[in-house]
Structures are given as structure tokens and as C-alpha cells.
Amino acid sequence: MYRTTVLKTSFLILNICGSLSVNAQQPKLPESAYNLILKAPVSTWDEALPLGNGLMGGLLWGEQNTIRLSLDRGDLWDERTHGEKEWWKKYTYQKGADMIAKGEFKTVGSWWDEAYHGVSPTKLPGGRIELKFPVKELVKDFELMEATAEGIARFNSGAVLNTFYSATDPVALLSIKGTVPDAVQLFSPMDVFRKNTKGDGGPSSGGSVSKLGYPEAIKGKSANAEWYIQEAADGLKYCVYIDTKKNGNETLIALTITSTTDSKDPLALARQRCTAALNKGYQAMRKPHVKWWKEFWEKSSVSVPDTAVQKQYNLVQYFYGAASRLKAPPMPLQGVWTADNGTLPPWKGDYHNDLNTQMTYIAYQQSGRYDEGASYLNFLWERRTFFQDFARDFYGTSGLACPGVMSYSGQPLGGWGQYSMSPSMSAWSAHLFYLHWLYTADDAFLKEKAYPWSSDVGECMLGLLKKDSNGLLKLPLSSSPEIFDDSPKAWLQPNSNYDLMSIKMLFLSLKEMAEEMGKPADAKKWAAAALALGDFHTKADGTLLLDAKYELTSSHRHLSNIIGIYPFNLITSEGNKKDQQMIEASTKSWDKLGTRSWVGYTFSWMSCLRARVGDGEAAVKNLDIFVKAFVLRNGFHVNGDQTKSGYSGFTYRPFTLEGNFLASQAVHEMLLQSWSATPGDVHTGVIRVFPAMPKKWADASFTNLRAEGGFMVSAVRKNNKTTSFSISAAKSGKLRIKDNFDGRAPKWNLKGITKAGDVYEVTLNKGQKLVASFN
Structure with a gap:
């Protein structure tokens, strides 16, 4: 049985207020202009709208008069050892x-x-729902409303399907207005396998679900409900259940996935959950869901002058809310969006x-x-x-x-x-x-x-x-x-x-x-x-080797031999001369080897690394390539170059999530850094505001990003210059700020700020806020 112990943090959330411009900022909910919008047809699961609540996930897609919702639950696993x-x-x-x-x-x-x-252990798909509408009803587009985590499918007739995976209850709801589906069908993974004509998923797939050797799902129906119960391995059974209710001109569908980890009778539990949701109705269920997401988005926000990067950043932060929750399994390779094409997920999920x-x-x-x-x-x-x-x-x-x-x-x-x-x-x-x-x-x-x-x-x-x-x-x-x-x-x-x-x-x-x-x-x-452990292995010019003997001599996807630069700060741009040599020589070596054997995550990782060493231009170059060539139209990272422009020799499309999150982190690394140049020494982190900004990001801002030491930072940049920033303390201690302000002296709201070299220092009490502005 899955158990969870809630990990609690005592981080103090502080409101920023005051007279200077930075303090008027509040974290922004994602603007609708950056919503994910997909024109129909969407004919494959990995280009669908991603929805989820951590425990369950759904992919909304379709074409013509058919709408599909692919189903997943994070703890559906076959643990049989091969x-x-x-x-x-x-x-x-x-x-x-x-x-x-x-x-x-x-x-x-x-x-x-x-x-x-072997086929197992492996993550398991959950099947899908298919809604067939009258032939005249043609789906026009799909939209992910990121601020409220709702999916919308619009028809040419003006009919609309709205759906959300409740942030507060283990159910999902679909509301259909303006038309009525002719059929609502539930398909088990084996049903999907039989419908699929694309083989067993390619070289990275675990093969077809038929290889699991499970008995056929036991299916059932009542007047308004349909379900299947799948017997898996090691005593696991799971139930996928949908229930339908008519409310005037609205067709309301509730769905859930239960298993024997929840109850000895997963069918009864599923029926109970769906009945309760239908009785409350779409709007009543939506209210706490929207509140949860409002609080999620109000934690922080960023604004950069690049539409493609901003869209990717917002979407990836949304992924955290949709696919990772305290009381749910964490994200594996594909999160809660397991393949829905009759195969098992790439690399077993x-x-x-x-x-x-x-x-x-x-x-x-x-x-x-x-x-x-x-x-x-x-x-x-x-x-x-x-x-x-x-x-x-x-x-x-x-x-x-x-x-x-x-x-x-x-x-x-x-x-x-x-x-x-x-x-x-x-x-x-x-x-x-x-x-x-x-x-x-x-x-x-x-x-x-x-x-x-x-x-x-x-x-x-x-x-x-x-x-x-x-x-x-x-x-x-x-x-x-x-x-x-x-x-x-x-x-x-x-x-x-x-x-x-x-x-x-x-x-x-x-x-x-x-x-x-x-x-x-x-x-x-x-x-x-x-x-x-001794020193790192380098050539005479400082190039980091693989070990004491071998040099990396060809392009590769994994930045493993330079991991000490990022994410570890063992070799830093603020270190000694040897550090500088290792950074310069190693990045030049990677540039010379080229990107032929890179995959998507390599570009977003390299973007983080280049930002960490202060090279904003190289950071944004790699980030731009990632966003342009290594994501599908729904934002999912796929390992190969989808433009076939020569960025990589890999052009395949297995979907994994880590490249997305690295891209989001690359934005953070350009906007704010707070690492210590001497890891291992307590309280030696230094805050760096806008440390790796490319020139084309002349205007940017962020609100309530976090820094090491429990600090909360907001800042504004205009015309390639920092105009103001504020820093609040979650606990009492010394605050250090790198002077990278181009010779301009900040105007502080507090007294007692000193300077040691190029670092400003001040001691803040818990809850105290430092504000700086520039003339």
C-alpha cells in the first residue's frame, strides 16, 4: 500500500509592500495570452492537453467529432521482476x-x-474515454487554461467541453454544453492496443500492453455509468469508472481511478466518488479547485520578453501542480501522462x-x-x-x-x-x-x-x-x-x-x-x-576529462564530466584561477565537439550551466534551441530534433519531462542565483540579481523567487539595467548581495549596509525586508 508522510516546511511567506516600484509587484497568475492552444486535429496522445492533480493525469485530444481523454494514475505499476x-x-x-x-x-x-x-517492472497506462458527437459537430481547437488548470475543447458549432482534474478531490469532471454526445465509451489499455495500428511503440518503448499477460478487464455498466476492473500483478486491481448526469442543457461526466491500495472494493469507492462529484455539480467542484490553483500561482512569477520562453516557463511550472503533489507519487519519466497508444511507456516510465x-x-x-x-x-x-x-x-x-x-x-x-x-x-x-x-x-x-x-x-x-x-x-x-x-x-x-x-x-x-x-x-x-577524494582530472589547459586517463572526444548528451560546474557549484566563475581555466577550457571543448549527439535535455542543461557561469548569451541561445526544436506543440520535451534542422542527429520523439524542467530552471538561473563559492561552509551563499541576462531580455522582472538561506527576492530590470529589487528574510541572518550593478550605487531603505569587495552585506531579522532602487 502506498503511504505518505507529509513533509512540512516552515518557510515564511512574506508579503512585499512599500513605496518603491518593485514592492508594488505581486505574483501574477499566468496570462491567458500564454495559454496552450492547439488547433484540431490533435491525433496523437503525446501532443494532447495535459491535465492532472498529482495522483491522476489526463490527456485531452481528438479530431472531427471524436474527443479522447487518456487516463493515468501515478501508482499503477507492475512490479514483477524480470x-x-x-x-x-x-x-x-x-x-x-x-x-x-x-x-x-x-x-x-x-x-x-x-x-x-523484460516487460516489467513498468508503469501502466489507464486506458481512455472516447466521446462521439454528432457527425456535424467538428472540434475546432483545444485550450489549456493554465491559471485554473482547465481544459477546453471548442466545436465549430459553438458547443464547448470543459474539464478539470480536481485539485482537492480524486476525481475529474467534464461539462459539455451546446451539444450532446452520441456515445461515451470507456476503453481499457488492451482495447486501445487492439485499436492501435502503430506496432509496439518503437525502440524506446517497453512493447505492447498485450505482453503483460493480464486477463481481460472485467467490464460493467449501469443506467448512467460504465467501468472496468483490471487485474494486474501481485494482487493489484484497479478500477476506472465514469458516470454521466444530465443537468438541463449540460452533460456532466465524472471519472476516477481507484485501486486495491485505496480499498478492498475499488468499484464501490469509485462509484461513491463519482456520485458525490455529480451531486455537487461542475461549478461547486470547480470552486475549491480554482482556489487551490490561485494559491499555487501566487507563490511566485517571472516575466521575460520572449513569448516562446515565457509560455514554456509557465507550462512547466504548471506541470509541478498537475503532476506532483505531497500525497501522490512523484513524477517518473512521463509524470502522470503515460503513453496511450497500446504500448507501455518509453523506458518503462x-x-x-x-x-x-x-x-x-x-x-x-x-x-x-x-x-x-x-x-x-x-x-x-x-x-x-x-x-x-x-x-x-x-x-x-x-x-x-x-x-x-x-x-x-x-x-x-x-x-x-x-x-x-x-x-x-x-x-x-x-x-x-x-x-x-x-x-x-x-x-x-x-x-x-x-x-x-x-x-x-x-x-x-x-x-x-x-x-x-x-x-x-x-x-x-x-x-x-x-x-x-x-x-x-x-x-x-x-x-x-x-x-x-x-x-x-x-x-x-x-x-x-x-x-x-x-x-x-x-x-x-x-x-x-x-x-x-583529491582534485578533479584535467588536461594541462584545464579541460575537464572523463577520468585520469580519458578525454571526451566526441559529442555526447550527458554533461556528466562537467557536473561540478552545474548543478554542483564546485567549480565557479567566482573561484580561483584554476576554476576559471576549467570553465573556459571545458566549455570551449564542449562547443568544439558540437551538438550532434545531444538530445533535448542537453540543450536546457547547457543553458543552465552557461547561465551559472554568467554567460547569458550562450544560455539563451541553448534555451531558444530547446524551445524551438525539442518540444512538441503541446510543450512536452521529446529527445530528438523535431525540426530536423541539424541541431542533433537524434530526430526521434520519445517524451520525457526532465528537459522541460531544466528549461524552466534556465530561466531562474538567468534571473537569480544564490549559490556559495565555497560549498561546505555554512551561510556563505551570495544573492546575484539578474546575473546572466542576454541583451535581448532588456526588460524583465520576477516576484517572490526564492534564494538560498530562506530569502524571497523580487526585482525589475529595464533597458538592460536593474532598476529595483527587494529581499525578505524567512529567518534572522546575514544577507550578502553581489554588486553587479554596473557601477551604480543602490539606494537602500535600511541603514547598516556594508561592503566587502564586491559584496554588500547586512544582517536582517526574521520578517525584515531590504529594498533597493537605482536612480
């Missing part, structure tokens, strides 16, 4: 290391890769911890979507017992480790062993706990979750790391995600720069958290471990 059950207990990390040392690469590959070749989960949850901190981000942190926290068992059984250590590729329950799925079974993926996941603490300044979260979970990862790493002849800590095996694919060459010389950077960032963050908690012995231990 091959030997709990294979990781037999084919352990140390056995793999021993075999690789002997050159037995194929043997290890068969151990760790074979499990992924799983949780990839070598990039995808970390980058999907990289953009919530600055926008203040803490509850939405906590969905993933709670998920990791609740599975810590299994992860502790996995560390013991597979790695032979204490502490915990989350598999590099895992199912909803947390079990390892296998795959290319170089990353699917890599321990350093857990260090990268721990980084999200650290960031959550930095941005919320929530001491309870630090004590109760961030430090316990992350320090357990640290103990696992210490259990694996052994000193070499030079006294440096080394892993038994090392790799750099997806570099050299699954070839023997992919086993790099320990430690690869990726492993080195991931683990060093972990140890430094643990040092910082331990110091904040008053644990000097722990802080000393983690600091010593970070130092004992």
Missing part, C-alpha cells in the same frame, strides 16, 4: 568489480543488464536517477513550489528502509543507496550497469535534500530528513571508498553516465570526474549540514572525506 527475483543480492557490486577486474565484462553485463530486458529525477526536481526550489518538490523527497524518505537493505545486500555497506534505475517501490530495474548500479547516483539524489534545506531554511527538515537521509548515503560511500597508494579515496568501479554506452570502455578509471564531483558535493553538503546542526565531529569527518 528473471531471478532479488537478483541484486546474488550478483553483488563486489562480485561485479571482481569480474570486471578479470575482463569478464559480458558476464557482468548479463547480470545487471538482463533484468531490464521508470525513475531514472542518473539525470531524470534530479533534473525534474531542480526547478521547484526557486519558484517556491516546496510542497510539489517534497513529493519526491517524501518518496525517497519513505523507501529508506528498502534503500538501507539495498546498500547492505548489493554494496555490502551500511547506510543507504537508491538504485540508479528503479521502480515505484524502489527496486532496482537494472540496465547498463555503469549507471543503473552506480552508487554515486544516490549522492546526486541526496543533493535535492540539501537544496531543499538551503532554500527553505527549515531547521526541522534539516534535522528530521535532510541530514539523516543524506548522511546514510555518505556512510554507504565511505563503506565503498578505499585509499589507494597515494592516500586518495577510490571506488572499486567508476563510470560517467551513459559515456561509451554499455561497452567495456564505459568502465572508467576510478574515480571518474562524475563520481568524484558527485561524492565530493555530497561530503561538502554533509559538512555544511552537520555544522549547522552543531555536530562538529561529523563535520570534521565529512570535510576530511571530501579532501581525501
